[in-house]
Amino acid sequence: MIKWWVLIISVIIANPLLAKCKIDTHAFGTSANKIQKSLDDSWAYFEPIPGVNKEITTNFEIICPDLKDSKLGQETIVIYHLIKNKLVAIELVLQTSDKLELFEWGREYFGISKQRDYSKAQQVIKIDDGNRMIQLFVGVLPDITFQNVVLISTKHDELFEYLALKEDNIDWDTYEFEPPSTPLGPAPENE
DSSP states (O other): OOHHHHHHHHHHHHOOHHHOOTTSOTTTOOOHHHHHHHHHTOOOOEEEETTTEEEEEEEEHHOOGTTTHHHHHOOOEEEEEEEEEEEEEEEEEEEESSHHHHHHHHHHHHOOOOOOOTTTSSSEEEESSSSSEEEEEEOOOOOOOEEEEEESSSHHHHHHHHHHHHTEEETTTTTTTOOOSSSSSSSTTTO
Protein backbone atom coordinates (compact mmCIF):
# COMPACT_ATOMS: atom_id res chain seq x y z
CA MET A 1 0.00 0.00 0.00
CA ILE A 2 2.82 2.40 0.88
CA LYS A 3 4.46 1.60 -2.46
CA TRP A 4 1.34 2.86 -4.31
CA TRP A 5 1.21 6.08 -2.27
CA VAL A 6 4.88 6.76 -2.99
CA LEU A 7 4.25 6.19 -6.69
CA ILE A 8 1.21 8.48 -6.75
CA ILE A 9 2.96 11.25 -4.82
CA SER A 10 6.10 11.05 -6.98
CA VAL A 11 4.00 11.34 -10.15
CA ILE A 12 2.18 14.38 -8.74
CA ILE A 13 5.42 16.07 -7.68
CA ALA A 14 7.61 15.12 -10.65
CA ASN A 15 5.24 15.81 -13.52
CA PRO A 16 3.81 19.33 -13.19
CA LEU A 17 6.24 20.68 -15.80
CA LEU A 18 5.53 17.82 -18.15
CA ALA A 19 1.76 18.00 -17.86
CA LYS A 20 1.35 21.63 -18.89
CA CYS A 21 3.49 21.62 -22.05
CA LYS A 22 1.42 21.95 -25.20
CA ILE A 23 4.03 20.74 -27.66
CA ASP A 24 1.84 18.45 -29.72
CA THR A 25 -1.43 20.36 -29.33
CA HIS A 26 -1.50 20.73 -33.11
CA ALA A 27 -1.72 17.57 -35.17
CA PHE A 28 0.53 17.17 -38.17
CA GLY A 29 -1.23 18.69 -41.16
CA THR A 30 -2.54 21.70 -39.17
CA SER A 31 -2.47 25.04 -41.04
CA ALA A 32 -0.29 28.05 -40.20
CA ASN A 33 -3.35 30.16 -39.36
CA LYS A 34 -4.53 27.73 -36.68
CA ILE A 35 -1.07 27.62 -35.09
CA GLN A 36 -0.73 31.41 -35.16
CA LYS A 37 -4.15 31.88 -33.54
CA SER A 38 -3.24 29.50 -30.72
CA LEU A 39 -0.07 31.50 -30.00
CA ASP A 40 -1.90 34.86 -29.84
CA ASP A 41 0.68 37.51 -30.74
CA SER A 42 3.71 35.62 -29.43
CA TRP A 43 5.15 34.36 -32.71
CA ALA A 44 7.32 35.29 -35.68
CA TYR A 45 6.92 34.10 -39.26
CA PHE A 46 9.52 33.25 -41.91
CA GLU A 47 9.06 31.82 -45.40
CA PRO A 48 12.38 30.36 -46.67
CA ILE A 49 10.83 29.48 -50.06
CA PRO A 50 7.73 31.63 -50.63
CA GLY A 51 4.62 29.55 -51.24
CA VAL A 52 6.43 26.31 -50.40
CA ASN A 53 7.62 26.20 -46.80
CA LYS A 54 7.03 28.35 -43.73
CA GLU A 55 8.40 28.53 -40.22
CA ILE A 56 6.53 29.91 -37.22
CA THR A 57 8.68 30.53 -34.17
CA THR A 58 7.86 31.24 -30.55
CA ASN A 59 9.52 30.89 -27.16
CA PHE A 60 9.28 27.63 -25.28
CA GLU A 61 7.78 29.39 -22.25
CA ILE A 62 4.68 30.14 -24.38
CA ILE A 63 4.21 26.40 -25.01
CA CYS A 64 5.23 25.39 -21.46
CA PRO A 65 4.03 28.17 -19.09
CA ASP A 66 5.49 26.40 -16.04
CA LEU A 67 8.97 26.98 -17.53
CA LYS A 68 8.40 30.76 -17.74
CA ASP A 69 10.96 31.66 -15.07
CA SER A 70 13.56 29.09 -16.13
CA LYS A 71 16.50 29.44 -18.49
CA LEU A 72 15.14 26.46 -20.45
CA GLY A 73 11.79 28.20 -21.04
CA GLN A 74 13.24 31.61 -21.86
CA GLU A 75 16.13 30.56 -24.11
CA THR A 76 14.61 27.65 -26.03
CA ILE A 77 12.96 28.45 -29.36
CA VAL A 78 10.06 26.42 -30.76
CA ILE A 79 9.85 26.26 -34.56
CA TYR A 80 6.78 24.92 -36.36
CA HIS A 81 7.84 23.74 -39.85
CA LEU A 82 5.15 23.76 -42.54
CA ILE A 83 5.23 22.62 -46.16
CA LYS A 84 2.37 23.68 -48.43
CA ASN A 85 0.74 25.18 -45.30
CA LYS A 86 0.69 21.84 -43.46
CA LEU A 87 2.53 21.25 -40.20
CA VAL A 88 5.18 18.56 -40.75
CA ALA A 89 7.64 19.07 -37.87
CA ILE A 90 8.00 20.78 -34.50
CA GLU A 91 11.52 21.67 -33.41
CA LEU A 92 12.82 22.92 -30.06
CA VAL A 93 16.28 24.53 -30.15
CA LEU A 94 18.58 25.56 -27.31
CA GLN A 95 22.10 26.75 -28.05
CA THR A 96 22.85 29.10 -25.17
CA SER A 97 23.54 26.56 -22.45
CA ASP A 98 26.42 24.20 -21.80
CA LYS A 99 24.11 22.06 -19.67
CA LEU A 100 22.02 19.36 -21.31
CA GLU A 101 18.74 20.89 -20.14
CA LEU A 102 16.73 20.51 -23.36
CA PHE A 103 18.18 17.10 -24.18
CA GLU A 104 17.30 15.79 -20.71
CA TRP A 105 13.89 17.49 -20.75
CA GLY A 106 13.11 15.74 -24.08
CA ARG A 107 14.21 12.36 -22.71
CA GLU A 108 11.95 12.75 -19.68
CA TYR A 109 8.97 14.29 -21.49
CA PHE A 110 8.84 11.58 -24.16
CA GLY A 111 9.86 8.72 -21.86
CA ILE A 112 13.10 7.89 -23.71
CA SER A 113 15.28 5.58 -21.65
CA LYS A 114 18.48 5.85 -23.70
CA GLN A 115 21.07 7.94 -21.87
CA ARG A 116 23.50 10.55 -23.16
CA ASP A 117 26.84 9.02 -24.22
CA TYR A 118 29.39 11.51 -22.86
CA SER A 119 32.22 9.97 -24.89
CA LYS A 120 30.66 11.39 -28.08
CA ALA A 121 30.82 15.08 -29.06
CA GLN A 122 27.59 14.60 -31.04
CA GLN A 123 24.75 12.24 -30.36
CA VAL A 124 21.39 11.63 -32.03
CA ILE A 125 18.66 9.52 -30.48
CA LYS A 126 15.75 8.65 -32.77
CA ILE A 127 12.56 6.98 -31.62
CA ASP A 128 9.73 5.91 -33.93
CA ASP A 129 6.51 6.88 -32.16
CA GLY A 130 3.63 5.90 -34.47
CA ASN A 131 2.82 8.76 -36.83
CA ARG A 132 5.90 10.73 -35.77
CA MET A 133 9.59 10.31 -35.17
CA ILE A 134 11.13 11.91 -32.10
CA GLN A 135 14.73 12.98 -32.50
CA LEU A 136 17.00 14.27 -29.73
CA PHE A 137 20.31 15.85 -30.74
CA VAL A 138 23.20 17.21 -28.73
CA GLY A 139 26.42 18.62 -30.19
CA VAL A 140 29.19 19.74 -27.85
CA LEU A 141 31.58 22.31 -29.28
CA PRO A 142 34.44 23.97 -27.36
CA ASP A 143 32.43 27.07 -26.41
CA ILE A 144 28.79 26.05 -26.87
CA THR A 145 26.48 23.06 -26.59
CA PHE A 146 23.77 22.83 -29.27
CA GLN A 147 20.62 20.84 -28.41
CA ASN A 148 17.38 20.18 -30.22
CA VAL A 149 14.30 18.04 -29.89
CA VAL A 150 12.32 17.46 -33.09
CA LEU A 151 8.97 15.81 -33.72
CA ILE A 152 8.77 14.81 -37.40
CA SER A 153 5.67 13.56 -39.18
CA THR A 154 6.04 10.11 -40.71
CA LYS A 155 2.75 10.53 -42.62
CA HIS A 156 3.81 13.44 -44.87
CA ASP A 157 6.66 11.96 -46.90
CA GLU A 158 5.20 13.38 -50.12
CA LEU A 159 5.50 16.90 -48.70
CA PHE A 160 9.14 16.35 -47.72
CA GLU A 161 9.83 15.02 -51.23
CA TYR A 162 8.07 18.06 -52.69
CA LEU A 163 10.22 20.42 -50.59
CA ALA A 164 13.41 18.59 -51.61
CA LEU A 165 12.39 18.89 -55.28
CA LYS A 166 11.77 22.62 -54.88
CA GLU A 167 15.07 23.16 -53.02
CA ASP A 168 17.03 21.26 -55.67
CA ASN A 169 15.49 23.26 -58.51
CA ILE A 170 15.37 26.81 -57.20
CA ASP A 171 17.55 29.72 -58.17
CA TRP A 172 18.36 31.03 -54.68
CA ASP A 173 19.19 34.51 -56.02
CA THR A 174 15.79 35.06 -57.63
CA TYR A 175 13.68 32.38 -55.85
CA GLU A 176 12.50 31.23 -59.28
CA PHE A 177 11.71 27.56 -59.66
CA GLU A 178 13.02 25.65 -62.65
CA PRO A 179 10.92 22.53 -63.22
CA PRO A 180 12.99 19.33 -63.31
CA SER A 181 13.41 17.53 -66.61
CA THR A 182 11.83 14.40 -65.13
CA PRO A 183 9.16 14.43 -62.41
CA LEU A 184 9.98 12.70 -59.13
CA GLY A 185 6.51 11.32 -58.55
CA PRO A 186 3.03 12.62 -57.86
CA ALA A 187 2.70 16.21 -56.69
CA PRO A 188 1.11 16.74 -53.30
CA GLU A 189 -2.49 17.85 -53.09
CA ASN A 190 -3.35 21.55 -53.45
CA GLU A 191 -0.45 22.27 -55.82
